[in-house]
Amino acid sequence: MAVKKEAHHKYRVVGTRPIRPDGIEKVTGRALYGADYYFPGMLFGKILRSPYAHARIKSIKFDKALKLPGVRAIVTADDLPEADRKPQQMGEQQVSPYYLSCNVLARGKVLYDGHPVAAVAATSPHIAEEALRLIEVDYEPLEPVMTADEAMKPGAPILIDDLRNQEEGPDQPTNVATHLQFKRGDLAAGFDAADCVIEREFRTATVHQGYIEPHASVGIWNPDGHATVYTCTQGSFTVRTLATKVLGMPEGNLKVVPSEIGGGFGGKTTIYCEPIALLLAKKTGHPVKVTMSRSEVLRATGPTSGIHERVKIGVTKEGRITAAQVWMAYEAGAFPGSPMAPGAMTVITSYDIPNLLIDGYDVVVNRPKTCAYRAPGATAAAFGVETVLDELAEQIGIDPLDLRIMNGAHEGTQQPFGPVFKRIGFIETCEALKASEHYNSKLTGANRGRGVAAGFWFNAGFQSSASVYVNQDGTASVVTGSVDIGGSRASMAMIAAEVLGLPIDEVRPVVADTDSIGYTDVTAGSRVTFATGMAVYNAAQDVVRQLKERAAKMWECTPDDVEFDNGVLRTRGDVLQPQQLTLKELAARFIRTGGPVVGRASVSTGGAGAGPAFAAICVDVEVDPDTGKVQILRVTIAQDVGTAIHPSYVEGQLQGGTAQGIGWALNEEYVYDSKGVLRNTGLLDYRMPTCLDLPAIETILVEVPNPTHPLGVRGVGEVSIVPPPAAIANAIYRATGVRMRELPMSPPRLMKALQEHRNSREGQAAAGR
Amino acid sequence: MHEIHYEAPTSLEQAVGILAKHGDSARPICGGTDLLIQMRAGVRRPHYVVDVKHIAALTGIAFDPKSGLRLGAAAPCIEIFENATLRRHYPGLVEAAHLIGSLQIQSRASVGGNLCNGSPAADTTPALIALGAVARLVGPKGERQVKVEEFVVSPGRTVIQPGELLVELLIPPPPPHSADAYIRFIPRNEMDIAVVGIGAAITLEGDRCTAARIGMGAVAPTPLFAAKASQALVGKKFDAVAIENAAQLAIEQASPIDDMRGTAEFRRHLVGVLTRRTLERAAERARRN
Numbered sequence A: 001m002a003v004k005k006e007a008h009h010k011y012r013v014v015g016t017r018p019i020r021p022d023g024i025e026k027v028t029g030r031a032l033y034g035a036d037y038y039f040p041g042m043l044f045g046k047i048l049r050s051p052y053a054h055a056r057i058k059s060i061k062f063d064k065a066l067k068l069p070g071v072r073a074i075v076t077a078d079d080l081p082e083a084d085r086k087p088q089q090m091g092e093q094q095v096s097p098y099y100l101s102c103n104v105l106a107r108g109k110v111l112y113d114g115h116p117v118a119a120v121a122a123t124s125p126h127i128a129e130e131a132l133r134l135i136e137v138d139y140e141p142l143e144p145v146m147t148a149d150e151a152m153k154p155g156a157p158i159l160i161d162d163l164r165n166q167e168e169g170p171d172q173p174t175n176v177a178t179h180l181q182f183k184r185g186d187l188a189a190g191f192d193a194a195d196c197v198i199e200r201e202f203r204t205a206t207v208h209q210g211y212i213e214p215h216a217s218v219g220i221w222n223p224d225g226h227a228t229v230y231t232c233t234q235g236s237f238t239v240r241t242l243a244t245k246v247l248g249m250p251e252g253n254l255k256v257v258p259s260e261i262g263g264g265f266g267g268k269t270t271i272y273c274e275p276i277a278l279l280l281a282k283k284t285g286h287p288v289k290v291t292m293s294r295s296e297v298l299r300a301t302g303p304t305s306g307i308h309e310r311v312k313i314g315v316t317k318e319g320r321i322t323a324a325q326v327w328m329a330y331e332a333g334a335f336p337g338s339p340m341a342p343g344a345m346t347v348i349t350s351y352d353i354p355n356l357l358i359d360g361y362d363v364v365v366n367r368p369k370t371c372a373y374r375a376p377g378a379t380a381a382a383f384g385v386e387t388v389l390d391e392l393a394e395q396i397g398i399d400p401l402d403l404r405i406m407n408g409a410h411e412g413t414q415q416p417f418g419p420v421f422k423r424i425g426f427i428e429t430c431e432a433l434k435a436s437e438h439y440n441s442k443l444t445g446a447n448r449g450r451g452v453a454a455g456f457w458f459n460a461g462f463q464s465s466a467s468v469y470v471n472q473d474g475t476a477s478v479v480t481g482s483v484d485i486g487g488s489r490a491s492m493a494m495i496a497a498e499v500l501g502l503p504i505d506e507v508r509p510v511v512a513d514t515d516s517i518g519y520t521d522v523t524a525g526s527r528v529t530f531a532t533g534m535a536v537y538n539a540a541q542d543v544v545r546q547l548k549e550r551a552a553k554m555w556e557c558t559p560d561d562v563e564f565d566n567g568v569l570r571t572r573g574d575v576l577q578p579q580q581l582t583l584k585e586l587a588a589r590f591i592r593t594g595g596p597v598v599g600r601a602s603v604s605t606g607g608a609g610a611g612p613a614f615a616a617i618c619v620d621v622e623v624d625p626d627t628g629k630v631q632i633l634r635v636t637i638a639q640d641v642g643t644a645i646h647p648s649y650v651e652g653q654l655q656g657g658t659a660q661g662i663g664w665a666l667n668e669e670y671v672y673d674s675k676g677v678l679r680n681t682g683l684l685d686y687r688m689p690t691c692l693d694l695p696a697i698e699t700i701l702v703e704v705p706n707p708t709h710p711l712g713v714r715g716v717g718e719v720s721i722v723p724p725p726a727a728i729a730n731a732i733y734r735a736t737g738v739r740m741r742e743l744p745m746s747p748p749r750l751m752k753a754l755q756e757h758r759n760s761r762e763g764q765a766a767a768g769r
Numbered sequence B: 001m002h003e004i005h006y007e008a009p010t011s012l013e014q015a016v017g018i019l020a021k022h023g024d025s026a027r028p029i030c031g032g033t034d035l036l037i038q039m040r041a042g043v044r045r046p047h048y049v050v051d052v053k054h055i056a057a058l059t060g061i062a063f064d065p066k067s068g069l070r071l072g073a074a075a076p077c078i079e080i081f082e083n084a085t086l087r088r089h090y091p092g093l094v095e096a097a098h099l100i101g102s103l104q105i106q107s108r109a110s111v112g113g114n115l116c117n118g119s120p121a122a123d124t125t126p127a128l129i130a131l132g133a134v135a136r137l138v139g140p141k142g143e144r145q146v147k148v149e150e151f152v153v154s155p156g157r158t159v160i161q162p163g164e165l166l167v168e169l170l171i172p173p174p175p176p177h178s179a180d181a182y183i184r185f186i187p188r189n190e191m192d193i194a195v196v197g198i199g200a201a202i203t204l205e206g207d208r209c210t211a212a213r214i215g216m217g218a219v220a221p222t223p224l225f226a227a228k229a230s231q232a233l234v235g236k237k238f239d240a241v242a243i244e245n246a247a248q249l250a251i252e253q254a255s256p257i258d259d260m261r262g263t264a265e266f267r268r269h270l271v272g273v274l275t276r277r278t279l280e281r282a283a284e285r286a287r288r289n
């Protein structure tokens, strides 16, 4: 893979591709995932879920179920304290503990097909399942509201009785939780100054993160009120905060042990099974394991929003964008909190536009409560804007990448919501794609087309802690609280090895539980290599500082007179008699020089965080004109990645996001029946791309170092998912002449559009005759 | 708790005896690639599962140029598409068997199970219909034979009576200058259930079609024999006009539904596209035979 090196590589370990330290355990099946924990006396929990999309719970009777031999306890929302309604900042997200609690176990009303209503603990999973059949729930079905359009109509059925928003006022029940607006300049004047204005409407479907490992947790409750939960999560500390809020217990009383994780993509940044396992453990006095099936995962865990979007953009004939207006409504699912805000904050931020108006609405509907998904909100938003830009480029007759480069954001550009960009690599990224062999190759053959699109994602920062321990033999361990999803153990070890001058295999990375390391936010927002990496860098520097102190003591000089280079301590020759000691030699003398050396650091890197990331993608497709089926022939993605610590894992992130973006574009969607019951609750009919649907995904790493990180690290995990749907739509247009404005661009939908296009062409031809 | 007993008889008599004794609460299991999933989902809840894979009469594959193919109901798909004789004589059936699931699934899944499961979208069923296959059943009252196109009565229900087993499928030998083919449409390139599947077998004497059978899957509550479309080809010159005519007749017979795998409108459209493509592929093969 091509690596365009802008960063000057003065590094020894950073930028190399060592084998990941957790690799052997994973490929030999020894690594423990969420469902792999077993404890003596452990019980099995199962969750009873609503068959209705929208209903009032009139009563729940479970005496029959409790009588079934082997059943030990049943819990409902009545077993949870009524949590605080006020939204609170919890790690990455603003969450109302009350809504969170109502999502864990429904209180009074069920708001989506699959909403948990009760849970059983029994001596075997089969008995627990049998018991679910014996629980009698009396529902009063209500009319489901499945789309933002329906939910925003006056007189629509209301999901949450006390939901209000500022605009409509305190007396008006509503399904709109928030309206957000960003404004700049004079919109009307901006459109007047344009030579070409295009306005279009778009829709995207609800899609799931599609992590392969279903959620699983084991709860253990001690009689003294202390508890432990083993769970598959992206953020052990987030689970601790959220679960203790829902259970009404002090945060310090819960230890969260994160398992290995089989994917999350944002979907494992909240809680589902954890409080239920803990509640059942408390009631029974036994460890309780709760695991979800695939269908439970699809029905009731974090998809991301389907959206309705209107985009209007004006350009001069030279290609200068004069004004843009975007209106978006995001389906939040059952409770407020769609990724509308990040959607609105990213939708057109790649471009420097003088006149802007962006409106975003967060709307509740009878679908599962959405959860973060890789660059939350940005992919659906970009679909409209990046498609309209393609149309505009065609209208005024310029290269679509040139249009993006001409208007691209750069150092000093103000973002629509205020902050000014520091050093960023958007233009470099588009230029790298434009210069690629792929973009300059000739695409031949019938029904084929090439499309491009770009995307932006902020990347998060937040808080991280790290400890670095130097062992007596001079090796080291690096302890963090960041769950390893994308190979971060390797990157953390590499950063410490770089600073300490150790070979990579002498640094052991460890992911600790919440009792064993300082607070660390979720593995999400592309923040780990940036923020936890910064903590590791600082902790390793803390070790170096202490090593210098030890050496100075031995050499009877000041620490300032000691240099540390590549694992060797030396006196500064100009000052003193030359002395030299390796890290290993010094480690053997720790016992006599003050004991073990422990480096530690914590960072709070703020919301702006891991430096803005940009991606641009080029896709070649072939469309079967008889069936509407799209084959992806070739894909190249260029991304501004800052300094690539482990280039293979950076490429992996680009490829993974692109693959998910392709799935989102072509076939993934939640299909509900007329009553709001989810029809495709398995991976057979929730169609993510398989190996045979994807070509090798080519990557171009554009390394523009991030000035806010000591090694130049930029978040790399998310932005690659943003451009694919628009690029594919643009490619389909080039292949067929049809503009697709609704996702997914599945065969039935594309076939219909192709037929309409042919009919209208025939109609026009007939009229012309 | 719901109890499940597993039985593994080694003779047909034993199997029929167990099935007859337990009636509706017993269910044959072959590869289990449909049944186990349905049991997990709670769709079927048998108390007795009777494994048919240990009965010799159900596992054989025997081809005779005169009498044709006896395909044991329990023979796994992998043995079908790894069998050179079958590849030679029934390439359409082989391509249908090859489409089912992954290698792991194909090592367990049987054509018999595919048919007895009664899904309108089963991939091998249209291929069997195209070949004029007949199912041989044995039960407490003896033996009977049923044409494959009459085997499935509604989604998930077949002609099988309590106590009965599908023993084998009887497929006539391919006539000279004939061949079969099966093509399905799926939105992805693997791991999907047919949105529409079309099987066709045709015989060509020069440029004339002397025999044709078209089977259709996923276009109605049960797999269908496209009788009118098939007959319309017979005795005619095999050309684009004839193919188009057959495709239109096939579309007329289809009565598909809207579901998560495609709209009715899209399915009708696909019947035309796939009938054309399958006939062309079968013809290309027939011209070489």
Ligand SMILES: Cc1cc2nc3c(=O)[nH]c(=O)nc-3n(C[C@H](O)[C@H](O)[C@H](O)COP(=O)(O)OP(=O)(O)OC[C@H]3O[C@@H](n4cnc5c(N)ncnc54)[C@H](O)[C@@H]3O)c2cc1C
Binding pocket: B027, B028, B029, B030, B031, B032, B033, B034, B035, B036, B037, B052, B058, B073, B074, B099, B100, B101, B102, B105, B108, B109, B110, B111, B112, B113, B114, B115, B116, B117, B121, B122, B123, B124, B160, B164, B165, B166, B167, B191, B192, B193, B194
């Ligand atoms: C991942 C996956 C992918 C799949 N892909 C496809 C696909 O692409 N196309 C497709 O058509 N199917 C597919 N299937 C479905 C399934 O694999 C096939 O239908 C398969 O042929 C079933 O065969 P089996 O031997 O496993 O049947 P079983 O599950 O053992 O049985 C199916 C039914 O037939 C009955 N039965 C079985 N044998 C007999 C007998 N001898 N007499 C009477 N009744 C009997 C059983 O009681 C049961 O009701 C897929 C399944 C999975 C899990």
